[in-house]
Amino acid sequence: MPRLSNPKAGVRKVYKVLVVDDEDLVVEVLRELLSELPYTVVTTTDPAKAIQILKLWEIAVLVCDLNMPQIDGVEVMVRAREANPDIISIMVSGVADQESIVRAVNEGGVWKFLFKPWNSRQLTELVDEGVKRYMKTRGPSENLERLAHNVTAQLKDDDESGAAKRPAIRVIKRERKTAGLEKTADIGTSRYRLGDVLGAGGTGTVYKAEDLLMGMPVAIKVLSSRFAEDQIAIDLLKDEARIAMQLSHRHIVRLHNLEKVGGKYFLVMEYVEGRNLREILQIYGKLPTETVMQMAEVSADALAYAHRHGVIHRDLKPDNILLTEDGVLKIIDFGIAGLMHAGATQGPVMGTPMYMSPEQLAGKPLNERTDIFSFALILYELLTGRPPFEEPVDTAALRAARQPQIVGLPEPVARILRKAVAHDPNERWASVSEFASNFVTATSSAVYGR
Structure with a gap:
């Protein structure tokens, strides 16, 4: 059996912490305070800019003020979760009512809530703990x-x-298949172009495909024809697919949609190499x-x-x-x-x-x-x-x-x-x-x- 080598010994990823507060003084204090930690600290007083940063960079921990003009902290946290479902969010505020706290938890997925004036040591330890929590689920394992x-x-x-x-390698090296089911599975829709067969089983056949509307690769599972004739199975599938489509997790392949073309049902999923x-x-x-x-x-x-x-x-x-x-x-x-x-x-x-x-x-x-x-x-x-x-x-x-x-x-x-x-x-x-x-x-x- 082959042995495992270590091509990246000594290489360590540096995680990013984003601080968002509309007060310049608070941002400067937090930047200085968090500079003691072994992470990259990014700061901004503009919540709109923070949302752009969240889209562009992988942020491990978000430290965000609640009460800001134009865009409040909860909205920033909601957008943060959309960009990265695993992000750890810490809400900081001088004044917050019960309704705001509930919104922060339910909509923003806030992990911890701190009131100003905060304890410097407590905040530093909290950010450090937040990054470590993030590393467990999101950070690449060496x-x-x-x-x-x-x-x-x-x-x-x-x-x-x-x-x-060896047989194992032959299994891994999937061959292109374009006959039979591949030619008929996409009849009736011009949105998806089917490519290689990635796998097949009792429930159907999985293809690598291209979503021509979105211009992105997807995986499509064309369900076995016998399921199309089983209304109980299809009803169960619809119920579970509705819930599964809401799952957004780094380590779960995302289900985008369940579609039907003619008599065929197929699942459109995130494509993963x-x-x-x-x-x-x-x-x-x-x-x-x-x-x-x-x-x-x-x-x-x-x-x-x-x-x-x-x-x-x-x-x-x-x-x-x-x-x-x-x-x-x-x-x-x-x-x-x-x-x-x-x-x-x-x-x-x-x-x-x-x-x-x-x-x-x-x-x-x-x-x-x-x-x-x-x-x-x-x-x-x-x-x-x-x-x-x-x-x-x-x-x-x-x-x-x-x-x-x-x-x-x-x-x-x-x-x-x-x-x-x-x-x-x-x-x-x-x-x-x-x-x-x-x-x-x-x-x-x-x-x-x-």
């Missing part, structure tokens, strides 16, 4: 960047050497512990965000988690859970039974703990290189009756995973955040003694 670099380099080396490719974890496992076998820990934290943050918005994935597996070329994890296929559910309750089980929870295989009602079950099996496979079930399981019923064997790991780590894959959902961790936190703590302690 280990994930290294992994992405090595995957790309490995494929390039294989191409240049002309050596016989990357490799899925199944492909990466086929290259490396298993991944470094530190890398898996970071994947756990990032993925759990995305899943927790979706769960808070009432969206359950239902088909988590290595194939549905992508790593972009710059080391950003992205979870795909949010929004098609309605199809998975319809398939599980009305016909053959849809999805990948190896990673599905017992209650899902049995067609029972689901909650977020079904995702915890699947997520735990993925982490186990990333750490050990072994699938959750070593022997093939012929039917969903047999698979539902079996308990995954968690072996080959330090006992504290194995214990955390076993709780996550308990047969009874009520015996699992209460939330994906709780599970990931305990997993990372146990893994770090077992490996590094900390």
Whole structure:
């Protein structure tokens, strides 16, 4: 198996903090105060200019006054969230009524609220903590960047050497397909031009496409024709797609729209250049512990965000988690859970039974703990290189009756995973955040003694 190199050792990203206040003196004081921190501090007294800065630059922490002429602080924070959903916002104000505070929280997504005059040390520590919170979910992980670099380099080396490719590499090198479904899938709309096939499964075929109206690449999933004839499945899909389209998270591939042309339904999604974890496992076998820990934290943050918005994935597996070329994890296929559910309750089980929870295989009602079950099996496979079930399981019923064997790991780590894959959902961790936190703590302690 190839080894991971570190092409960016010693390189550290410098995060930006934006300060917005209409008083020159306040801006100068804050600039001087925050200059002690290892971040780039950008300041402005013009909220309109601040909005432009937020569009142009990646801002980790926004420190913003509430009461400003023409454009108030809440509006700036709303625009900040549109530009970067993960931004950490700190509201500073001399006077604020209850209604303003509620608006700041509900509309602006404010993280902390400080009243003037503020304590210098408290504000500095708060900004520092805010950047560190941002780094956990948004900041590029050195280990994930290294992994992405090595995957790309490995494929390039294989191409240049002309050596016989392993099956995994052949899977990764997707070939252009333009016959059959590709030619008929776009009949009736001139907005999208379909290109290469990116993947295919039980629910449909995914293409790289171009949105000719917006002039941007997108991914289009053309649903299997059998779903167009299943009104229950389509109704479920519409319900879940409406919610999934509202998800805006750095680590979730965005669902733009559900469309119908003639008798075909298709999902229009954000296009991401990357490799899925199944492909990466086929290259490396298993991944470094530190890398898996970071994947756990990032993925759990995305899943927790979706769960808070009432969206359950239902088909988590290595194939549905992508790593972009710059080391950003992205979870795909949010929004098609309605199809998975319809398939599980009305016909053959849809999805990948190896990673599905017992209650899902049995067609029972689901909650977020079904995702915890699947997520735990993925982490186990990333750490050990072994699938959750070593022997093939012929039917969903047999698979539902079996308990995954968690072996080959330090006992504290194995214990955390076993709780996550308990047969009874009520015996699992209460939330994906709780599970990931305990997993990372146990893994770090077992490996590094900390």
